[in-house]
Amino acid sequence: MSDGSLQSSSFRRGGWLLLALPLWVFLYAVNHTVSEWVAFRLLGLTPKSHLGEAVAFLFYDTPKVLLLLTLVVFIVTFIQTFVNPGRVRDALSRRRPGLGNALASLFGIVTPFCSCSAVPLFIGFLRAGVPLGVTFSFLVAAPMINEVALGMLFAMFGWKIAALYAGTGLAIAFTSGLILGQLHMERHLEGWVQDALKGPAVGELEEETPTLSARIELAVQGVKEIVGKVWPYILAGIAVGAFIHGYVPESLMAGLLGKNHWYSVPLAVLIGVPLYSNAAGVMPIVEALLGKGAALGSTLAFMMAVIGLSLPETIILSKVMRPRLIATFVSVVALGILLVGYLFNAIL
Template sequence: MRSSALNPSKVSPLMRWLLALGLLVPAWWWSYTHLTGFADAVLHQLGLTRQTSLGEAVHFFLFDTPKVLLLLTGVVFVMGVVQTFFAPERTRAMLAGKREGVGNILAALLGIVTPFCSCSAVPLFIGILSAGVPLGVTFSFLISAPMVNEVALVMLMGLFGWKVAALYLVLGLTVAIVAGIVIGRLGMERYLEDWVQAVAKGQGSASYEGDGLTWAERFQAGANHVREIVGKVWPYVVAGIALGAGIHGYVPEDFMAAIMGRDAWWSVPVAVLLGVPMYTNAAGVIPIVQALLGKGAALGTVLAFMMSVIALSAPEMIILRKALKPRLIATFAGVVALGILLVGYIFNLVL
């Protein structure tokens, strides 16, 4: 008897992936465009209305949780495929030997396409240093990778529109580039730990893994990326949305105006200080940002808070201590914090 043309054993891996994506992509889009109806229906089943604080908080949670997770899954999958063309070794090779300024700009731009949180960017930061890349150039990458990654940009665009996303992109890149140049000119290489200085004197070898991958293998790498990153991040996303829902539903507007309002000169530094102990990534902090803006907080202050959460987290500093001496860590934190403060004040004045 002739075997069926749809026999799974006869279907190539690439065809299986194309069939799966042909089903999953429309399902993703349908789910993303029907979130409001889903949240309204569940809220009705719970016997709640959006006219109450509890109802508004629950609706916020029901709407934003799947929205953020859908955005996160889609972006991480695409970037997982992209990264099969863009190995870390190639990143180090592209940055090595670049002049000040040019290297800082290139490093900051490369940070956009590396979907790392601040802590996971540290190992690559150390690897780039070990390849002999200038210290200031490497710091531009370390700042940009968590703060201006594609997850933050796509989710900001999806939640707040392209103008806020573009504003965040320009601000983040400016902070990363300028802070890297300042740190580079301070000549603080002696404050690298001894083992990092010793490794940096050697020559690194670049092996471009992934150049010979098939498209089926690249799609599989994207799926593995989703499993690895989303699998680790989703609790932070849910926790961040829950906090954002509580703020959205219960925190009085006058209280938020007092903390992050446009007229309080101390709101920006307080927002930065509040952000440092909080460890999350762009996906986890954006729901909180959304809730704060919804309560009337100033955009510049909220962006400063978001940047400090992502780029100056306490766990990041602990990991950096393995490679950097305390004075260099303090300089890094101080320079970046100053840039974030300026961003907050300037945009509170302009907007």
């Protein structure tokens, strides 16, 4: 590919992006009107009826969540092109507990992370001299404070709930890493990991700094990849949300997940853990739960359990940790989520 064709293609891309923004704003603005028109005029459903409300929610929420997701993923992927796991690792190397845990939790939010990367990252950190407890803070924060979820919460429910989510997630990651570090569980790593740790630390990887147009290109790719992958989860989440919205009575929801019962938070966590969904897929459910009078603490606990404590990630981590370490890890995080749920049910 010659430089000329590369330039003209990035100019074309730039033109598309300039067109995409007003289109986005227009679609977002007309979405509510169109959804009501489809549900109540085109399909002739009765407003305020169970079916009518469920269908209107479906037609309103699907474009809304997809539009917001596209924008959030674009911004998040763009920001992530500035973060490099190698540099994060070096910044955390030989940090003492406390400051190290705090930094690791913060880095956990912005570092691009997929659960299949958890193992090489885990070992790479330990091998470069990042303490086990600090590494755990990172491993808890990375999935639990999902950057896409954070952006979606901000866009859908405002900065207060987004800040609450990030703040409590950081607190859980910080504290559980601190506790796990004090337990000195290095000997509960699998044998081959202990062997790998004896090897010399690996030198710095040279990576080129991307240009601005390359960063935009990566962000567009990220949108295609992530939106293309998570839309089934979103549709499933919206279907559940629409059902809750149309059919589940408020009294039932307030009874199960309200703030006046001791069991509502553990119940929310128990429902959340086996549900493997994507951060974006859980948003419509959160929306419907809050709308039906579920308490904020219970809902937050539910969301964190779905995103932060997933079965597939636990299975992947069991390749490097012995059962006792895995069990401790999961219990400490689950305990943190429970505390957050109770705390917010009590004070809000």
